[in-house]
Amino acid sequence: ETGVTQTPRHLVMGMTNKKSLKCEQHLGHNAMYWYKQSAKKPLELMFVYSLEERVENNSVPSRFSPECPNSSHLFLHLHTLQPEDSALYLCASSQDYASGSYNEQYFGPGTRLTVT
Amino acid sequence: AQKVTQAQTEISVVEKEDVTLDCVYETRDTTYYLFWYKQPPSGELVFLIRRNSFDEQNEISGRYSWNFQKSTSSFNFTITASQVVDSAVYFCALSVLSGSARQLTFGSGTQLTVLP
Numbered sequence: 001e002t003g004v005t006q007t008p009r010h011l012v013m014g015m016t017n018k019k020s021l022k023c024e025q026h027l028g029h030n031a032m033y034w035y036k037q038s039a040k041k042p043l044e045l046m047f048v049y050s051l052e053e054r055v056e057n058n059s060v061p062s063r064f065s066p067e068c069p070n071s072s073h074l075f076l077h078l079h080t081l082q083p084e085d086s087a088l089y090l091c092a093s094s095q096d097y098a099s100g101s102y103n104e105q106y107f108g109p110g111t112r113l114t115v116t
Numbered sequence: 117a118q119k120v121t122q123a124q125t126e127i128s129v130v131e132k133e134d135v136t137l138d139c140v141y142e143t144r145d146t147t148y149y150l151f152w153y154k155q156p157p158s159g160e161l162v163f164l165i166r167r168n169s170f171d172e173q174n175e176i177s178g179r180y181s182w183n184f185q186k187s188t189s190s191f192n193f194t195i196t197a198s199q200v201v202d203s204a205v206y207f208c209a210l211s212v213l214s215g216s217a218r219q220l221t222f223g224s225g226t227q228l229t230v231l232p
Contacts, residue, residue, distance in 0.1 A: 033220075042120075043207070043222040056219065088159060104151055105220060107161035 002026055004108035006091050012114045015081060021111045023074040023091030031096035032074040033105060034066060037088040049074065050096050081115045088112050118143045120210050122223035129198055130231050137193045137226045139208030145169075150184065150191045151209040151220070161207065167191065198230045 004025045013019050025032060034046040048056040049068040057066075063085075065077040074091055092105040119142040129135045141150065152164040165175065167184050175182050179196045195202055208223045 040224075042224045043220075045219060048219065090159075090161065092161075104163045104166045106163060107153075109158060109160040112159070 004091055004093055004106050006089075006108035006111050008111060009109065010112045010114075012116060013078070013081065014116055015083070017081075018077070018079040020078065021076040021089055021091075021113075023076075023108055025072055025074075025091075025093035025106070025108075027093055027095075027106060029093040029095045029106075030071050031094045032068060032071075033092040033094075034074065034076050035090040035092065037090055037110070039087075043090070047076075078113075081113075083115050086113055086115045118145075118148075118210050118212055118219075118221040120208050120221050120223035122206075122208055122226050124226045125224070126227045126229070128229045128231060131200060132197050134194060134196050135198050135228065135230075137195075137206050137208075137228065139191045139193065139223060141189050141191065141208070141210045143210060143212055145212045147212075149211040151211065152182065152191075152193050153207045153209060155205040155207065155225070157204070164193075195228075198228075200230050200232055203228060203230045 007022045011019060031050040033048050036044045036046055045058055046060045047054060047066040052068050052071055063080050067075040067077060088110045090110045091108040094105040095103045121140045124138055127135060148169045150167045153161040154164055155161050165182055172184050172186055181194045183192045191208060205225045205227050207225045209220045211220050
């Protein structure tokens, strides 16, 4: 596997279900991100993990719960979602340097989530 | 706060035409990076280019070129001799330091359709 992979690619779930999205990066990066992309809206940053510690959560509802067990894996646990949570969820990774060097983020293909 | 504006929601051109996608950004930071990403129908955002705020040299890569104008806070993207495969949503993004990780602020995207 190369780059950033996400599973599943498509997910349909009811409002009472619990599911998890998985992201894995094979680039040796130390920062990972979850974004939400809804129709007609800019990408919204949900969570940032740098060196496996969460540094931003941007006021995301608690029904979304991230987990980053190591620098290569990122999960997004979902429970009691609402229909308006239907969207494309994108994972990204980058090499983060506290010294101030900026690097681009590489994205996975996304998980298309439909909440019924 | 950062802001990225892509005023062109949709652009349609005929193959072989040149097309320019506009991007205007706002930030109080003096050190920042600008990016362009391409999102084809498959969903994955593909990194195209990164520029830092201290380098205003324009860049050309094959049929792609970028014009960075700090005086007008713009970072425009031109595709020369467009092809059908260029059809995608193009996002401009701005990155500044947030904690120890980079936070990308995206524009709302421009849907480019290249007709045969």
